Amino acid sequence: MALGNLSAVVEQAKSGFSERFGGNPEVVAAAPGRVNLIGEHTDYNGGYVFPAAIDRFVVVAGRRTQGPSRLVSLEPSAGEAEPFRAADLYRKEVRGWAAYAAGVAWVLQQEGFEDVPDVEAVVASNVPLGSGVSSSAALELAFGKLYDALGRYQLSNKELALYGQRCENRFVGVNCGIMDQMASAMGVADSAIFLDTVTLDIDPCPLPDGISIVLCDTRKPRQLSASQYNERRSQCEAAAKALGLELLRDATLEMLEGARDALDPVVFRRAWHVVTENARCLEFREALKAGDSDLCGWLLRDSHLTLRDDYEVSCRELNVMSEAANAAPGCIGARMTGAGFGGACVALVRIEALGDFVNKASAEYVKRAGREGAFLVCRAVDGARVVESSL
Numbered sequence: 001m002a003l004g005n006l007s008a009v010v011e012q013a014k015s016g017f018s019e020r021f022g023g024n025p026e027v028v029a030a031a032p033g034r035v036n037l038i039g040e041h042t043d044y045n046g047g048y049v050f051p052a053a054i055d056r057f058v059v060v061a062g063r064r065t066q067g068p069s070r071l072v073s074l075e076p077s078a079g080e081a082e083p084f085r086a087a088d089l090y091r092k093e094v095r096g097w098a099a100y101a102a103g104v105a106w107v108l109q110q111e112g113f114e115d116v117p118d119v120e121a122v123v124a125s126n127v128p129l130g131s132g133v134s135s136s137a138a139l140e141l142a143f144g145k146l147y148d149a150l151g152r153y154q155l156s157n158k159e160l161a162l163y164g165q166r167c168e169n170r171f172v173g174v175n176c177g178i179m180d181q182m183a184s185a186m187g188v189a190d191s192a193i194f195l196d197t198v199t200l201d202i203d204p205c206p207l208p209d210g211i212s213i214v215l216c217d218t219r220k221p222r223q224l225s226a227s228q229y230n231e232r233r234s235q236c237e238a239a240a241k242a243l244g245l246e247l248l249r250d251a252t253l254e255m256l257e258g259a260r261d262a263l264d265p266v267v268f269r270r271a272w273h274v275v276t277e278n279a280r281c282l283e284f285r286e287a288l289k290a291g292d293s294d295l296c297g298w299l300l301r302d303s304h305l306t307l308r309d310d311y312e313v314s315c316r317e318l319n320v321m322s323e324a325a326n327a328a329p330g331c332i333g334a335r336m337t338g339a340g341f342g343g344a345c346v347a348l349v350r351i352e353a354l355g356d357f358v359n360k361a362s363a364e365y366v367k368r369a370g371r372e373g374a375f376l377v378c379r380a381v382d383g384a385r386v387v388e389s390s391l
């Protein structure tokens with residue numbers, strides 16, 4: 001059960017804190033990773049997305065300090081960050097994972113919050129890394145909650161999501177949309193959240209009984225080459241401009257067809273994915289609410305195809321995994337999820353067939369991809385929160 005999962009990570013963070021810094025943290029905050037059901041590469045086009053926060057968490061245990069900020073990750077490959085002073089961030093570069101934490105402090109300062117605290121903090125996590133489930137957004141939100149509690153700013157989770165995105169865009173340098181941070185901040189237990197990325201309105205849709213979200217990890221590390229991501233983004237902007245629009249969200253297929261000859265063929269295909277994906281996301285919400293699992297399955301498979309052929313962000317391992325998952329027992333539908341270029345597929349699977357599904361899909365994946373995948377059954381959970389506080 002989700003809470004069991006969280007409390008184990010909370011305990012790791014707290015005992016890591018006592019070992020490293022002595023005494024107790026003042027605040028323990030947690031933020032979940034996310035999986036996107038459908039609506040991929042639509043967020044920076046002002047479109048719709050349909051993610052769920054999942055029961056894999058980044059937890060930070062922290063305390064205010066008068067000395068420089070010291071951040072420690074219990075992830076062996078990450079380790080301890082170079083100390084920094086929150087007040088010096090405007091002129092100091094922070095490298096590696098700690099940039100996602102320091103960047104949030106930087107954004108708070110930019111927003112005019114005074115006395116952004118320096119912290120001693122230990123991070124523990126069970127969000128798989130490199131699988132495309134947004135460990136970085138979870139890190140931003142966990143630190144957002146920590147700073148908010150220590151500074152008594154009383155920011156809403158929506159505001160913290162926007163600050164997390166700004167941290168990523170302006171401090172870390174990845175030009176991402178708002179989906180990941182909103183999912184981690186605003187997740188709702190047992191629901192996927194339908195999100196309009198312009199208005200930031202959310203419609204939480206309960207996941208049907210008897211269906212699980214399975215993350216089918218290719219174990220091919222996601223190479224979110226920022227340059228490929230940013231290239232897709234500018235191709236979308238070029239398409240919107242050619243259609244006389246600010247955002248591709250407002251394009252229809254008729255408009256796009258009408259402009260076919262005027263558009264570069266690659267730009268046309270990119271826009272084709274975005275416009276059809278946006279429509280699929282809307283249709284998926286209706287199908288989910290109506291309990292039409294056949295239609296949900298079709299929409300998921302179609303999404304994979306345009307991501308593969310038109311948007312060109314899939315890879316061999318993701319294609320093999322989605323085919324293996326779609327062919328396995330109990331699968332309603334599966335597709336690549338997240339930015340692409342490696343990472344994972346998401347599958348909706350009937351609970352009674354979970355064991356068979358994992359056996360068949362993993363055997364097929366090993367046979368065809370020549371490497372082991374990993375399968376995580378996920379529960380949808382509530383978004384970022386303070387778990388403990390002595391303030």
Ligand code: GLA
Nearest residue numbers: 040041176177178179338339
């Ligand atoms: C990454 C970005 C998101 C979104 C997805 C693709 O996860 O951080 O903003 O663009 O890729 O849907």
